Amino acid sequence: MNNFQVIRNDDDKVTTLRIAGFLDAHTAPMLEREIEKLLEEGRYRILVDFAELGYISSAGLGVFMGYIEQVRENNGDIKMCRMNDKIYRVFDLLGFPTLYDIVTDEEMARAKFVQSSQGRVDRQDN
Amino acid sequence: MPECICIMKRTLSKLILLLPFALFVAVIVLNTLDFGGGSIRFIREAVLTVAVWLCFPIIFYQQWRDQQGNHNSLRQIFFLLIFTSLLAFAVARIDSAAFAGVDSIVALFWTLYSISVVLVLFGAFRHLIHIKRRPATARNFKWMLYLQLLFAFLQGTGTQYLKKSPLSWLGTEALLGVMTFILVVLFVTNSFRVSWIHYLNRRQKLACFWGGLLLLPFAWQLFSHFSQNNIVKTFSPFLGVFICYSFLFFAIYCTLALFSLIAHLPTAHLFDRKMKELESLYALSSTLSVEFDLNRLARQIVKLAAEVTESDCCWLELIDPQKQKLDLVAWQNLSDNEQAKRRAYSTYEHDIEELTQKQTIVENQVLRNKRLRTISRWKSNLGSVVVVPLRSTQQTIGYLYAGKEATFGFEHEDVELLNAFAAQAVIAVENTKLIESSMLKDRLEHELRLAHDAQMNLLPKEMPKLPGFTIEAVCKTANEVGGDYYDFIPLDRDNRLVVTVGDVSGKGAEAAFYMAEIKGMIGALARTLGEPAKVLKKANRIISKILESNHFITLIYGMIDGKRRCFTFCRAGHCPLLLAEPDRDEIRVIEPRGLGVGLDDGPIFDTKLVEEQIDLCPGQTLLLYTDGATEMRNPAGEEFGEKRLVETFASLKHLPAAQIRDGLLAAIDRFSDKSTVHDDLTFVLIQVIDKSALC
Numbered sequence: 001m002n003n004f005q006v007i008r009n010d011d012d013k014v015t016t017l018r019i020a021g022f023l024d025a026h027t028a029p030m031l032e033r034e035i036e037k038l039l040e041e042g043r044y045r046i047l048v049d050f051a052e053l054g055y056i057s058s059a060g061l062g063v064f065m066g067y068i069e070q071v072r073e074n075n076g077d078i079k080m081c082r083m084n085d086k087i088y089r090v091f092d093l094l095g096f097p098t099l100y101d102i103v104t105d106e107e108m109a110r111a112k113f114v115q116s117s118q119g120r121v122d123r124q125d126n
Numbered sequence: 127m128p129e130c131i132c133i134m135k136r137t138l139s140k141l142i143l144l145l146p147f148a149l150f151v152a153v154i155v156l157n158t159l160d161f162g163g164g165s166i167r168f169i170r171e172a173v174l175t176v177a178v179w180l181c182f183p184i185i186f187y188q189q190w191r192d193q194q195g196n197h198n199s200l201r202q203i204f205f206l207l208i209f210t211s212l213l214a215f216a217v218a219r220i221d222s223a224a225f226a227g228v229d230s231i232v233a234l235f236w237t238l239y240s241i242s243v244v245l246v247l248f249g250a251f252r253h254l255i256h257i258k259r260r261p262a263t264a265r266n267f268k269w270m271l272y273l274q275l276l277f278a279f280l281q282g283t284g285t286q287y288l289k290k291s292p293l294s295w296l297g298t299e300a301l302l303g304v305m306t307f308i309l310v311v312l313f314v315t316n317s318f319r320v321s322w323i324h325y326l327n328r329r330q331k332l333a334c335f336w337g338g339l340l341l342l343p344f345a346w347q348l349f350s351h352f353s354q355n356n357i358v359k360t361f362s363p364f365l366g367v368f369i370c371y372s373f374l375f376f377a378i379y380c381t382l383a384l385f386s387l388i389a390h391l392p393t394a395h396l397f398d399r400k401m402k403e404l405e406s407l408y409a410l411s412s413t414l415s416v417e418f419d420l421n422r423l424a425r426q427i428v429k430l431a432a433e434v435t436e437s438d439c440c441w442l443e444l445i446d447p448q449k450q451k452l453d454l455v456a457w458q459n460l461s462d463n464e465q466a467k468r469r470a471y472s473t474y475e476h477d478i479e480e481l482t483q484k485q486t487i488v489e490n491q492v493l494r495n496k497r498l499r500t501i502s503r504w505k506s507n508l509g510s511v512v513v514v515p516l517r518s519t520q521q522t523i524g525y526l527y528a529g530k531e532a533t534f535g536f537e538h539e540d541v542e543l544l545n546a547f548a549a550q551a552v553i554a555v556e557n558t559k560l561i562e563s564s565m566l567k568d569r570l571e572h573e574l575r576l577a578h579d580a581q582m583n584l585l586p587k588e589m590p591k592l593p594g595f596t597i598e599a600v601c602k603t604a605n606e607v608g609g610d611y612y613d614f615i616p617l618d619r620d621n622r623l624v625v626t627v628g629d630v631s632g633k634g635a636e637a638a639f640y641m642a643e644i645k646g647m648i649g650a651l652a653r654t655l656g657e658p659a660k661v662l663k664k665a666n667r668i669i670s671k672i673l674e675s676n677h678f679i680t681l682i683y684g685m686i687d688g689k690r691r692c693f694t695f696c697r698a699g700h701c702p703l704l705l706a707e708p709d710r711d712e713i714r715v716i717e718p719r720g721l722g723v724g725l726d727d728g729p730i731f732d733t734k735l736v737e738e739q740i741d742l743c744p745g746q747t748l749l750l751y752t753d754g755a756t757e758m759r760n761p762a763g764e765e766f767g768e769k770r771l772v773e774t775f776a777s778l779k780h781l782p783a784a785q786i787r788d789g790l791l792a793a794i795d796r797f798s799d800k801s802t803v804h805d806d807l808t809f810v811l812i813q814v815i816d817k818s819a820l821c
Contacts, residue, residue, distance in 0.1 A: 025633055055765075057805070058631030058678070058753075065725065066676030086765075090753075094680065094699040095721030098734055 003027075005052075006034045014045045014113055016106070020052030023060035031063050039067065044076020047109050051082040056090055064100065077101065079109045150177055150238070171283045171364045178368065179275060184245050191253040196322045197330075199250040204337055206250075207376065210243050211344035214351040233361045240358060241365060244372040251379060258321035270312040274371050277305040282364025313375045317382040327401070328394040331387060338384040345377040399434075403543055406430040410550050420558040424456035427526070427554065431547040432458040435512075435540040437528040439505070441468075442551060444516075444524035452524070460505075467504035487513040488541055490534045501527070509533040512541055514548040516555065523555055574606035574635075581608070581638055584645055590614040592623050592688055596813040598783040600791065602754075603806045609637025610752050610806035611645055615652045621688030624652045627750040627810050628681040629700065631722075636677075644669060644679055644723070658683045658696040659737045662723070666698070670727040678724035682750050686742075686812065693740045693748060693812070698723050698731075701753055704772060706779035708745030713772045713779070716740070747786065747813045749775055754807030755790070758798045766797050783813040 004027035009016040015038055023031060038046060048064075064078055071078055079101040083091065091102060103109050152173060191199055217236050248271070255267055281302065326334060352358065352370040359366030390397075410430055417423050424442050432440035441457035454468055489498045489511045502508055509532045516524040526548045530536065581603075589597045599612050609630030616623050626648055630637040647668060651661045662683050669679065682703060684695030695703065699722025705714040718738040721731045740748075751771070758766040771790075778789040787809055794807070 055757075057757075058629070059633070059676075062631050062676035062678065065678065066674075069675060089768075093701060093717075094678070095719070095725060095734060098721060098730060099725060 004030055006031055008034065008038075010043070014047050014110060015043045016047045016049055018049040018052065020054075022055045023053060023063075024055065024057035025059035028057075028059045028063050031060070032066070035063070035067050039070060042074075044071050044074040045113050046071065046076065046078045047106065047113070048078060048080045049082050049106065050080060050084070050087055053083075053087055056087055061090070061094065061096070064096075068100070077113065079103065079112060081106050081109045150174075168283050171279065171362060174362050174364055175275065175279045175282075178241065178365070181241075181245055182271065185248040185252055185271070188249040188253065191249065196254065196257065196325065199253045200322075200334065200337075202250050203247060203254075203376075203380075204341055206243055206247055207341055207348065207380075208344050210240070211348045211351075213239070214348055217357065218351060233357045237358045237361045237365055240352075240369050244369055247376060248372065251376065254322050255316055255319040257319075257325075263319060266312065266315055270309070270316055270375070273312065274309060274368065274375075277309060278368035278371060279364050281305070281367045282362065309371060310374075310378070313378045314382070316375070317379040320383050320386045323383070323386055323390050324397075326394075328398045331391060331394045335384070335387045335391060338380060338387060341380055342377075342384060345373070345380045349373040349377045399539070402434050403539075403546075406434045407546060407550070410547070414550065414554055414557065418558055418561050420555060421455065423554040423558070424551065427547055427551045428456045428458045431526065431528060431544060434543055435528050435536070436530075437535075437540075438530050439508075440526075440528045442524065442526050444555065445522065455524070464505055470504070486515070486541060486545060487511075488536060489513075490536070492529075492533075501529075505529065507531050510535040512536050512544050514541075514544045516548050516552045518552050518556055523552065526551060577635065577638065578603070578606040581642070584642055585611065586614050590616060590623055592616075592686060593621065594688060594691075594815060595623075595686065596783040596815055597623075597625070597811065598787045598813075599808070599810040600787055601806065601808045602791075604754070605634050608806035609633060609641050610754065610808040611641045612750075612808055612810050613645055613649065615649055617653065617656055617685075622656075623686045623688070624656075625684045625686065625750065625810060625812065626652075626681060627700065627752060627808055628679055629752040629754075629806070629808075630679045631677050633805070640673065640677065640679065643672065644681070648681075648683065652683075656685065657737075658685055658694055659735055662696050662698050662720075662735060663728075663732050666723045666726075666731045667728050670724045670731075673724040678722040680722045680752075684748075684750070691742045691814075693742055694737060695740075696720055696735055696737050698735065699725065701751055701756065701768075704749040704751070704775055705740060706747040706749070706775060707743070708780070711776070713776050715768075715772065742814045744814050747779055747783065747811060749786075749790075750808075750810040750812075752806065752808040754805035755794060755809065757805055758794050758807070760797050761799050766794055770797070783811040786813075787811055 004021040004023055005019070007018040007020075009018065017031075017034060019031065021027070035046065038044075064080075068078055080091075081103050082105060083102065088102070091097060091100075096102065101109065101112055103112065217232065220232055252267060256263055323331065323334075349370070352366065352373050356366045356370065358369055410427060413423065413426050417426070424444075428440045428442050431437070437458075439457070439459040441460055442455045443452040444455045445451070446453050454465065457465065460468070487498065489495060490509075492498060492502050492508045492511055498511055498513070501511060508529045511527060511529045514526045515522045516526060526544060528536070528540070528544055585601055586599070589599065597614065601608075601610055601612060603610065609632060610628070611630075612625075612627045614623060614625055628641070628644055628648075630640040630644065644665070647665055648661065651664050655661045655664060662681065665681075673679070678699065680700035681698040682695060682700045683698070684693055684703075686693050695718075697703065697718050697720045699720060702715045702717035705716055707714070716738060718736040720735045723731075725731065756766055756768050756771055760766075770793075774790060774793045775786070778786045781789065790809055
C-alpha cells in the first residue's frame with residue numbers, strides 16, 4: 001500500500017497541510033492526529049494541499065467533515081486546493097464543493113482566508 | 127519357513143531348560159547304582175557341572191526383574207539369605223544327629239535347595255549389578271560365573287588329579303590359593319556395582335542400611351556353613367565348592383554395599399532434595415503443557431514450591447494492570463483470616479519501594495528488619511520470607527512469596543528453586559494470555575461470520591417481479607461486513623417499485639450498522655412518502671443527527687413507475703446513474719445534483735437535491751453502482767475507473783440483464799487480476815423488456 005504523508009507548514013495565519021499518497025481508512029488517523037494538533041494549538045485556518053495525493057477514500061473524506069464544524073465555530077476554515085481531476089471528481093460527486101472552498105491554487109485559497117477574516121464566511125457555490 | 131524355525135527354536139530352548147533336571151536325575155540314578163570307583167565319580171561331577179552350566183540361562187534371563195524394580199530384588203536377597211541361613215543352621219543340627227550318609231535324603235534335599243537358591247540369588251544380584259550397566263559390566267559378571275564354575279569343577283573333582291598333573295610342582299595349596307584369589311578379585315570388582323543405591327530416597331537408604339546390618343552376620347554365617355562341615359560336599363564336591371564360592375560372593379557384595387550405603391547416608395538428604403526439585407519442575411512443566419486455566423496452574427505452582435522448599439506458607443500475587451494493584455491469586459497454608467487481612471492490604475503501596483527493584487528479596491528476619499513490614503501486618507508468625515518477582519519480557523507481572531516461621535529458613539538452593547518456579551509461573555501466565563487472546567480472536571471471527579450472514583440477510587433474497595422489467599443485482603463485500611447495500615421496495619399503487627443503492631463511508635462493522643439503519647429508515651419512509659426527494663430529505667434530517675460527524679452515506683433512490691413507464695430518482699452524493707439505450711451508442715451518464723446524506727443537517731441538502739425523471743423505453747438498461755466498482759485497482763495500482771465501466775457497459779448493453787451483471791463482474795475480476803478487494807462492490811441493473819410498450 002502506498003504511504004501517506006502529511007507535511008505541515010505554518011505561516012503567521014494559515015497552516016498548510018501538504019498531503020501525499022493514499023488517504024484511506026488506514027491512513028486517515030494520521031491526518032486526524034495532525035488536524036487535532038492544530039486545533040489544540042488554536043490554529044483554525046487550515047489549507048490542505050492535495051497536489052501530491054493519489055487516492056482518497058470515503059474515510060479520508062470523513063476526516064474533513066469531522067473537524068469542519070469545530071473549525072468554523074472558531075472563525076476558521078478548512079480550504080482545499082490543487083486537487084487533480086480524479087480527486088476533485090470524488091469531492092464533486094459527494095457535493096463537497098457546496099460546503100467547502102475548493103480552489104485551484106494556494107494563493108487563491110489564502111486570499112479567501114483574508115476575505116473571511118474580514119467578517120464573511122465565503123462559500124463557493126459550484 | 128522362518129516362522130517354523132522360530133517355533134522350533136523356542137521349543138528347543140524350553141527343552142534345554144529341562145536338560146539340567148534330566149542330568150540331576152541321571153546323577154541320582156548313578157548314585158543309587160553306586161558303581162564306585164574314581165572314573166565314575168569324575169563323570170558324575172562333570173555331568174553335574176554341565177547341569178549347572180545349563181542352568182545359567184535362569185540367571186541371565188530374568189526380564190521380569192526389570193519390571194518389578196530394584197526393591198523386589200533387594201527384598202528377595204534379604205529374605206532368602208536369612209531364611210537359608212536359618213535353614214542351614216537347622217540342617218547342620220540334623221546332619222550331625224542321625225542322618226549321616228552320602229545318599230541321605232537330607233543331603234539331596236539340601237543340595238537341590240541350595241543350588242536353586244544360588245541360582246535365584248545370582249539372578250537378583252545380576253539385576254542389581256546391571257543397573258546403569260557399562261560395556262564391561264555384563265562381561266565381568268559372566269567371567270565371574272564361568273571361572274567360578276571352572277574352578278569349582280577343578281577343585282571338586284580335583285585334588286587327587288592335580289597331584290598327577292604337570293602343574294603338581296606348584297602344589298595343590300598354592301593352586302587353590304591362586305584360584306580363590308582370582309575369584310575374590312572378580313567378586314570384589316562386581317561388588318562395586320551398587321548404582322541402585324543412587325535411586326533410593328533417604329528413608330529407603332536408612333531402611334537398607336539397617337537391613338544390611340542385620341543381614342551381614344547371616345550372609346557370612348552361610349559362607350562359613352558351606353565352607354566347613356558341608357553336607358553338600360558329601361553329595362558332590364563340585365557343587366559344594368560352587369555353592370560355597372557363591373555365598374562368599376553374596377557376603378562380599380552385601381558387605382561392600384553396606385559400606386557404600388554408609389558413605390551415601392550423609393548426602394542422602396541433599397540428594398533427595400535435588401531429586402524432588404527435578405521431579406517438581408518436571409511435574410510443573412508437564413502440567414503447563416496440558417493445563418490452561420491460570421488459577422489451577424497458579425495453585426499447582428504454589429503447592430509444589432511450598433512442598434519442595436519446605437515452606438510453611440507460599441502464595442502468588444499478580445498485578446492487575448487495570449486496577450494497578452496486586453491480587454492474591456493462589457496460596458498454600460494461608461488461613462481464611464490471613465487471606466481476608468491480605469486482601470485488605472491489596473493496594474499497590476504494598477512494600478512498593480522494595481518490590482520495584484525487580485530482584486529476588488530474601489528476608490531472613492522479617493520482624494527485626496524494616497523492609498517487607500506489610501507482610502508481617504497480616505501474617506504474624508513469619509520468620510523469613512523470599513519474594514521472587516515474576517518477570518516477563520517487558521515488565522514485572524507479579525510476585526511469588528514463600529515464608530517460614532523460622533528465621534534464616536531459606537538456603538541458597540531454596541531461593542534458586544523459587545526463581546525457577548517463578549519463571550514457570552511467568553510462562554503459565556503468558557500462555558494463558560496467549561490462549562485467551564486466540565480464543566477471543568476465534569470468537570470475534572465467528573461473530574463476524576454471523577454478522578456477515580445477518581447482513582446478507584438484509585439484502586433482498588430474490589429479485590422483484592415487475593411486469594415489463596428485468597431486475598438483477600449483486601453485492602460483494604470486501605470484509606466480512608460492509609457498508610454497501612441495495613433494496614427494492616414495492617409500493618402498493620400504480621405498479622411502482624422503489625430501487626435504492628447506497629454506500630456508507632468507511633468499512634467494517636461500523637459501516638454495516640449504519641447500513642442496516644439506513645435500510646430500515648428508507649424502507650419505512652418509502653412506504654409513507656414514496657417520492658424520491660421527499661424521502662431523501664426526510665432521511666437526511668434524521669440520519670445526520672445519528673451519524674458520527676466524519677461519516678456520510680451516499681444513495682441513489684429511484685422509483686420505477688410501471689404504469690407511466692418512467693424512472694424518477696435522486697442522487698445523494700452517489701455515483702451517477704448509467705443509462706444504455708438501444709438506438710444510441712453512447713452511454714448516458716446521468717448525474718443530478720445532490721449532497722451525500724450526513725454532510726449537512728438539512729437546509730443545504732434540501733436546496734441542492736434535484737429530482738430527475740427518465741422516460742423508459744424497451745431495450746433500455748439502467749445501471750446503478752457503488753464506487754467499489756470504479757475504484758477497483760489492478761496490481762499496478764491503476765483504478766478501473768468510470769470510463770472503463772462505461773465502456774464495458776456499452777459493450778454488454780444488448781445482452782439480458784443477468785449477463786450484463788456477470789459480464790461487468792468478469793471484466794472487473796480480469797482487471798484486478800484477483801488482487802485483494804478494497805471496497806464493497808454493488809451493481810443493480812434495471813432492464814426494460816416489454817417491447818409492446820410505447821416510448
